[in-house]
Amino acid sequence: MKMNGAQMVCEALIAEGVKTVFGYPGGAIMNVYDEIYKQDGFEHILNRHEQASVHAADGYARATGDVGVAMVTSGPGFTNAVTGLATAYMDSIPMVVISGQVPLSLIGTDGFQEIDAVGISRPCTKHNYLVRELSDLPRILKEAFHIARSGRPGPVLVDIPKDITAEFGDFVYPEEVKIASYKPTIKGNKRQIEKAIDAIVKAKKPLLYIGGGVVLSNASDLVRKIAEMGQIPAVETLMARGVMGHSNPLLQGMLGMHGNYSSNMAMSETDLIISLGARFDDRVTGKLSEFAKYADIIHVDIDPANIGKLVDVDYPIVGDVKEVLDKMIAGLEGRVKPERYSDWREVLERYDNLHPQSYVDTDDVIKPQWVIERMGELVGEQAIITSDVGQHQMWAAQHYPFDRPRQWINSGGLGTMGFGFPAALGAKKAFPDKTVINVTGDGSILMNVQELVTAAEYKIPVINVILNNHFLGMVRQWQTFFYEERYSETDLTFQPNYKALAEACHGIGYDVTTKAEFDAALKDAIEKDKVAFINVQVARFENVLPMVPAAGALYNMMLPKKGDSKKENSGKEAK
Amino acid sequence: MADVRRVISVLVANESSVLSRISGLFAGRGYNIETLTVAPVPDSDLSHVTIATNGNERVLEQITKQLHKLVPVYKVIEHEEMVEKEMVLVKFPIEESLADIEALCGAYNGGIVNVGVSMFIGMVADEPCRVKHFIEAAGRYNPMEIVRGGVVAIER
Numbered sequence: 001m002k003m004n005g006a007q008m009v010c011e012a013l014i015a016e017g018v019k020t021v022f023g024y025p026g027g028a029i030m031n032v033y034d035e036i037y038k039q040d041g042f043e044h045i046l047n048r049h050e051q052a053s054v055h056a057a058d059g060y061a062r063a064t065g066d067v068g069v070a071m072v073t074s075g076p077g078f079t080n081a082v083t084g085l086a087t088a089y090m091d092s093i094p095m096v097v098i099s100g101q102v103p104l105s106l107i108g109t110d111g112f113q114e115i116d117a118v119g120i121s122r123p124c125t126k127h128n129y130l131v132r133e134l135s136d137l138p139r140i141l142k143e144a145f146h147i148a149r150s151g152r153p154g155p156v157l158v159d160i161p162k163d164i165t166a167e168f169g170d171f172v173y174p175e176e177v178k179i180a181s182y183k184p185t186i187k188g189n190k191r192q193i194e195k196a197i198d199a200i201v202k203a204k205k206p207l208l209y210i211g212g213g214v215v216l217s218n219a220s221d222l223v224r225k226i227a228e229m230g231q232i233p234a235v236e237t238l239m240a241r242g243v244m245g246h247s248n249p250l251l252q253g254m255l256g257m258h259g260n261y262s263s264n265m266a267m268s269e270t271d272l273i274i275s276l277g278a279r280f281d282d283r284v285t286g287k288l289s290e291f292a293k294y295a296d297i298i299h300v301d302i303d304p305a306n307i308g309k310l311v312d313v314d315y316p317i318v319g320d321v322k323e324v325l326d327k328m329i330a331g332l333e334g335r336v337k338p339e340r341y342s343d344w345r346e347v348l349e350r351y352d353n354l355h356p357q358s359y360v361d362t363d364d365v366i367k368p369q370w371v372i373e374r375m376g377e378l379v380g381e382q383a384i385i386t387s388d389v390g391q392h393q394m395w396a397a398q399h400y401p402f403d404r405p406r407q408w409i410n411s412g413g414l415g416t417m418g419f420g421f422p423a424a425l426g427a428k429k430a431f432p433d434k435t436v437i438n439v440t441g442d443g444s445i446l447m448n449v450q451e452l453v454t455a456a457e458y459k460i461p462v463i464n465v466i467l468n469n470h471f472l473g474m475v476r477q478w479q480t481f482f483y484e485e486r487y488s489e490t491d492l493t494f495q496p497n498y499k500a501l502a503e504a505c506h507g508i509g510y511d512v513t514t515k516a517e518f519d520a521a522l523k524d525a526i527e528k529d530k531v532a533f534i535n536v537q538v539a540r541f542e543n544v545l546p547m548v549p550a551a552g553a554l555y556n557m558m559l560p561k562k563g564d565s566k567k568e569n570s571g572k573e574a575k
Numbered sequence: 576m577a578d579v580r581r582v583i584s585v586l587v588a589n590e591s592s593v594l595s596r597i598s599g600l601f602a603g604r605g606y607n608i609e610t611l612t613v614a615p616v617p618d619s620d621l622s623h624v625t626i627a628t629n630g631n632e633r634v635l636e637q638i639t640k641q642l643h644k645l646v647p648v649y650k651v652i653e654h655e656e657m658v659e660k661e662m663v664l665v666k667f668p669i670e671e672s673l674a675d676i677e678a679l680c681g682a683y684n685g686g687i688v689n690v691g692v693s694m695f696i697g698m699v700a701d702e703p704c705r706v707k708h709f710i711e712a713a714g715r716y717n718p719m720e721i722v723r724g725g726v727v728a729i730e731r
């Protein structure tokens with residue numbers, strides 16, 4: 001069929017089954033927008049900033065597992081999208097971003113809104129393309145989707161010069177992808193898997209170390225199964241919350257800088273780490289030389305470069321966690337003995353009783369942790385929770401009762417403030433029947449606040465719960481602990497009226513200062529089914545604990561005081 | 576872990592941005608590049624990139640793995656058993672002894688490749704460490720300019 005390049009883009013998206021595209025038009029991408037106007041195969045959401053478009057596509061991808069799609073123009077449209085690409089890249093999220101480019105004849109001339117998109121995005125995409133000939137376009141789009149979703153997933157950028165979108169040519173969307181140089185290893189080496197099985201059977205204190213790769217590979221059921229059959233304790237990274245389910249007694253909790261005591265102690269004392277789709281990030285390991293000193297390591301990862309990057313591995317297995325676990329479970333059947341690890345489980349239980357994940361609640365002022373727990377009680381399993389970056393993110397990860405994978409959506413690797421609200425829009429587009437709540441801070445929410453307008457226009461009723469401490473709280477916490485309370489540029493006492501701001505953008509706002517008001521606001525926001533800001537005044541100087549100071553050993557945690565820890569936890573406020 | 580020198584040979588699709596993907600990978604992840612050469616592989620749409628680098632074992636392993644991850648990379652050959660050659664061109668003033676320098680170049684697999692009015696040019700192609708010795712020896716004859724070609728290598 002003859003058509004122009006712009007129409008080819010639309011046809012390819014439809015062929016890929018894309019339902020929603022998030023984007024923002026401009027000169028270099030206008031031909032494509034003209035075709036978007038004429039088609040009805042997918043919906044386009046006009047965010048109010050390109051960064052938000054990319055985060056929304058990312059949130060959509062995280063919630064569904066499908067490839068998210070965003071579209072931007074050249075120059076500033078593209079540069080606005082870079083943070084979104086980097087965010088998705090660091091968390092291995094499948095995404096295709098299409099950017100307009102100046103016409104081929106202008107490339108290299110500093111043309112109006114020309115920027116080297118392929119050059120800038122090289123380190124923050126899995127792969128990228130500058131389309132140089134119309135005849136390449138269908139193949140490139142096909143490859144882009146394939147690369148984005150296969151192997152270790154990631155964002156792919158396709159940069160299309162304007163003249164190519166105007167040019168006419170034959171369109172045949174390829175059925176298959178042939179990239180001779182790109183063949184991810186999926187299966188996992190049989191011999192290595194057998195050795196790993198032996199190691200599990202022989203271990204005394206095995207520990208499942210579960211990372212975001214398990215979510216990406218949709219392997220949660222298998223992870224639960226291997227844990228159950230061997231009664232093997234498990235810890236989750238920030239990216240893996242929900243994999244085990246909060247009520248599973250084998251789950252110790254989240255490990256790392258803000259991990260709970262029994263998780264970090266489990267990692268410090270285990271004799272066999274079974275790492276599944278995790279990458280030994282510095283926020284997880286703490287000081288490397290002190291990390292899991294007594295452990296042998298089984299490392300299952302689809303990306304060989306993750307294996308042996310930071311720690312020496314005894315049983316490297318390159319492959320998709322799901323494929324590998326299938327074989328591991330079959331091999332462990334009848335061999336793994338849950339009784340063998342009962343002492344180990346008991347030790348960890350004692351650790352958890354010694355220092356459970358806790359905080360001291362009060363009635364004078366709302367504690368941020370209470371808000372999260374209360375959300376869990378009120379909406380629990382049926383909600384999708386996104387978050388921004390800071391203390392509120394850690395409290396959400398620590399205290400929300402996540403039951404399933406893809407229920408928790410946050411920027412872990414890049415730590416991008418401003419991610420949560422647009423990501424929530426993406427998740428809500430994918431699951432309109434679920435309650436979608438962005439847990440955010442008074443700092444982060446302003447970084448994509450314009451999305452109030454998008455949410456109102458398209459009736460995407462997500463709820464933003466602002467844990468308002470009038471601080472860039474996480475930075476303030478570090479200043480409290482490590483900079484002698486010099487609160488350099490972290491005081492956010494000067495604020496907008498969040499309720500009025502939401503309402504000015506056709507949303508709904510609530511000011512909350514008591515627990516009863518919070519319950520009422522959340523209930524009302526869900527009923528009203530409108531984009532909402534619930535502005536909750538929380539204890540200003542609350543700290544996220546436990547905390548492993550950066551570069552410290554994982555077992556050296558600053559812990560919340562037991563009993564009356566109000567002073568410890570609320571710092572200056574108590575003075 | 577001690578740093579060691581290593582020559583890595585990479586077979587890539589011959590497309591426009593592939594060199595920037597490789598050099599960008601090295602720059603972005605803080606790997607060293609001692610020399611880097613690129614040339615098309617005859618009768619194919621591939622290029623051969625040869626990189627001389629150094630780092631400890633963990634870093635060298637990461638370099639290989641990260642190179643592998645680049646979509647246009649077909650093959651990464653990283654062996655201790657490589658035949659390595661490097662070429663160097665040196666320009667000498669015409670006053671220097673042509674015969675001496677010719678003999679010197681001859682000893683390092685080369686010769687005189689150009690003679691002009693005010694200068695002449697010697698060429699040598701040899702193992703990288705021998706090329707280094709040659710350049711030291713050539714220093715006695717007041718060289719005006721020295722251009723090294725970078726290492727090319729092939730598996731033994």
Ligand SMILES: Cc1ncc(C[n+]2csc(CCOP(=O)(O)OP(=O)(O)O)c2C)c(N)n1
Pocket residue numbers: 388389390391392393415416417418440441442443444445467469471472473474475
């Ligand atoms: C785009 C961006 N800029 C800066 C930072 C550094 N940073 C990390 S947490 C934080 C404070 C966040 O404040 P807020 O959103 O109010 O959340 P709180 O920590 O108070 O819960 C900052 C500035 C970041 N992560 N992202």
